[in-house]
Amino acid sequence: MAIELDGSTFETISPSRFISFTFPNPSRSNSLLRVAVIDLPIQPTDSPQVAAMFVPAGRETDWIFSTESGHLQILFKSPGISRLTLIGKQPVDGDYSQLIYNRPLNKDSLYQKELEGRMKPLLLALSPKSLLKNGIPEIPILTYEDNVVCSLVLEKCVGSVGEMLVEDVEIESETVVGVSRKREFRRRLRFKRMPNLIQTEIRIVQESDFGSSSAGIGEVKFKPDLEVLVHPYLAPMVASLSLIGDYIEQRIRHGLRPKALCIGVGGGALLSFLRTQLGFEVTGVDEDEEVLRVARQYFGLEDDQFMHVSIGDGIKFIKKLAYPANKQKDNCYFGNGEDVSNKFDVLMVDLDSSDVRSGVSAPPLDFIRKHVLLDAILVLSDSGILTINVIPTSKSFHDELIHDLGEVFQELYKIDVGNGENFVLVATVSPIVSSIGDYDNSFLILLRSVISEAYINSIRKI
Known part of the structure; x- marks a missing residue:
């Protein structure tokens, strides 16, 4: 629908208003520019401040720069700005060449x-x-500015979360004087509703039978590397297992495999790491069937006798496990017909409430209701822990979360992720007791070999 603009259209800030239009390129007469103007959802109390941004060349079709939700995320990350104007080349309809992006040498x-x-x-x-x-x-x-040197969109698809894309990227890595830059490649999952937020990220490596090590994105095939966690908060979540390292070691010595329940699968990086690197039996639950399909096809998630993935609401799934007399076969049984045991050593929650107008918060408020937390205790062993990725929107959100968990669980611990956004919260069913020396604990030795010991050492009791 065409919008008629006149000189008075932009005279005042109109909260949440978004207008985009084309404009003749004054530097190249045969092309058009796309101009987008977005106002902050909140009316400024002081004199409004404005700013502009020119879209990086070659990234005009990226959702970050071509959608209202992407513009709003950029605006939210620009403190003090009430109106943001983005200007970039107008993409040509049907032109998919920009699915491959290479950062210009001369920015x-x-x-x-x-x-x-x-x-x-x-x-x-x-x-x-x-x-x-x-x-x-x-x-x-x-x-x-971001760390993307080159990117290639592998697939765009639609799930219950809306449109999503899978992309391979080459990112900048730290350089050492006199040493060539080591190339780093990642695979990412992003949602259109929050395009500037990476939902899942894993490391990828060249398939052994393809080309030279100097080849890059779009030139060779890559495969997932499940031996390392690169998403900022996943390694700290795994570090929480050190709190019950003695208990897990005792289970292993008795020939029992430790068990994890993961609510929120995404690309499956956390589940795959627990399964392949730490020897856990893992159960995962995610609401979006298409996300799970993407996880299996692109992120290395594989179902086997020790990896069970189910489609469904995580809170309802926990409730079914907590009260086995009420469980329904289609919700709590997997394709092999085996019943899922209702006792886990760790319950890991990686869920968020994503709204472009209010930002990202984690976990969702529905998860920290008292009846849900009580159900969570029922699916955990007596020495089990609840580990949650937390993105607080405010101090009140933080304080309420700590209070609600403290009313139900015995002890609370906190792990700083170090990115200024996330932290990991750990709640224990029973007080933590250590009885096995670290040097005799094969599980703790293994844990320290696959994640940074700095995260283990940063765990603090609240």
Whole structure:
């Protein structure tokens, strides 16, 4: 639907307003620019501040730069800005060449500088009237920076979470003076509703029978590397197992395999790591059948006798396990007909509430209801733990979460992820007691060999 714009359209901030239109490219007369203007959902109390951003060349079709949700995420990450204007090349309909992206060698090209200069009159015209009362302001130009050197979209598909994409990326790695940069390749899952948020990320390596080590994205085939966790909060979640290392060691010595229940599967990186690197029997639950299909096809998730994955609501699944007399066959049995035991050594929760207008919070409020936490205790062994990835939206959210868990569980522990966003919260069914020396504990030795000991050492009792 066409929108008629006039000189008064942009005179004031209109919370949550989003307008995009095309504009003749003043630097290249035979092309068009896509201009998008988005206002913060909250009315500013002070004089509104505005900023502009030029879309990185070659990434115009990326959801981060082509959707309202992507623009809003960028705006939220720009403190103090009430209106953001994004300008980039208008993609040509049916042009899929940009599914492969290579970062331009010269990010500060003369063309970009020239375009920025020629677009200043438009940026002023798109500014609130109050910004002009003291003369002509300088509109700050923001720069979008991430670690992506090259990317290739493998598939776009649709699930209950909406549109999603799987992509392979080459990322920047740390460089050492005099040493060539080591190339790092990752596979990512992103959702269109929050395109600037990586839902799942794993390391990938070249298949052994393909090409030279100098080849990159789009030139050779890659396969998942399940021996390492690269998503920031997953290794800290695994580190929580050190709290019950003695208990797990005793189970192993008695010939019993430790058991984990994972609510929220995503790409399955956490489940696969527990299964392949630590020898757990793993049960996973996810609501989205398409996400599970993607996990199996692209992220190395494999079902076997020690890996069981089910489609369903995680909270309802826990309740069915907590009260076995009420379980329904189609919800709590797997294809091999074996019943899922209702006692796990660890319950790991990786669920979030994603809303582009309020950001990301984890876990969802529904999960920390008292009756859900009481059900969680019933599916855990007497020495079991509940491990949760937490993204607090506010101090009140944080305090309420700590209070609610403290009312139900014996002890609470916290692990700092180190990214300024997540932390891992661990709740124990029983007080932690250590009886086996670390040097005699084969499980703890194994755990320290596959994740950073810094996360284990950072565990603090609340």
